[in-house]
Amino acid sequence: MSTLLDPKTRASSVRGCDDFQKSLDKAVDFLKEACNRDPHYLPSKINLAAAMILSKDYHAAISTLKGLTDHPSVESNRSISHYLMGKEMDVDLFDKSHKTFLNLIKQYSHYAPAYYNLGRLYYERGEYSIAETHWLNYLKYSPYGIYADNIRKTFNISENLHHQKKQDVFIDPPLIPLGEMTAKTEKELESFNKKEYEIDYMPVIIYSFKGYRVLVLDWEVVCVEGPIGKDLSVDQLLRDYGKPHDIFENGQNETFVFKKFAVDLQNGEIRKMTYF
Structure with a gap:
């Protein structure tokens, strides 16, 4: 929805x-091919619906999401499709979309797109102070x-300013040290399941x-992934x-990629750490 409604973003310019x-x-x-190969793989259907929304094929997007539930991106894309289809038919579906996004926030309080889309709805109607409130919540997450x-x-x-970069390397070292495999490393990995390719x-x-x-390439430990060992807020x-180099989103899940590590978030909470 933000792509279609926001004339100032990069996507709308292209x-x-x-x-x-x-x-x-x-x-x-x-x-479509991905959905045909695995009809049960939800991300393919969510992304297909999003692409159809960008193509203004709102009816097809709604059909793609038919019968799918229990995922915030499904409800968000469905609501977006109905709202935009209503706009083309000169039907105001603000109340219905507004209710959907409020319900999403109640169920998934850290789901940032719901705050953004609420703000965009109000901004379109000229209610800028309410839009700002929702968008400030978006910035939190x-x-x-x-x-x-x-x-x-x-x-x-x-x-x-407190988001300025301070460190490149995560303060807690990985369970298995990165770098060349040594006798000590092999000893530490003895209890692990091992698959060779x-x-x-x-x-x-x-x-x-x-x-x-743990990923080992050519006898070098290049990546270690595991649960985070301490409580850490976003x-x-x-x-x-500081600021991540990249952010990847999938529904209520996000991955923040820094220079030498990445963290996986679920519902706004850090769940997993990856060292590389």
Whole structure:
């Protein structure tokens, strides 16, 4: 919805361009194929519906999501599709969409897109103070990215200085040290399950044990993934390590990628740490 309703974001500036539309058409084709291959894989259907919304094929988006429940992105995309289809038919579905996003916030209080879309609905109606309230809530849960930047620009909000980068390496070391495999490393991995592969003559080993996974390429530990070993809030993470290099979102799940580590969030809480 933010892509379609927000004329100031990057996506809206390319909607309608030939190259963008061709890429979008290809994305729709690939996502349809993914849905056909695995009809039970929810992310494919969510992304297909999102691509159809961008293509203004709202009815197809609604059909794609038919029968799907229990995921905030499903409800969000469905509501977006109904709202935008109503706009094309000169039917005001504000109340219905508004109710959907409020319900999403009640169920998934950290689901940032619901706050953004609520703010956008009010902004369109000229109720800027209410829009700002919802968008400030969005910034709490999704402080970086194009939509966060747009909110700050719209309301002249400065980025909090305590988010300036302080450290590249996470303060707690990984369970298994990164780097060359040594006799000590092999000893530490003895209790792990071990699977061996070969890619272009390069040995690949994946170790796993009690929620931890270790990737070894050509006898070097390059990635260690596991549950975070202490309580850490997102706000504290950003204070200590600054702005992530990338943020990947999937419904209520997010991954913040820093220079030498990444964290997985679920419903706004840090669940997993990956060192690389």
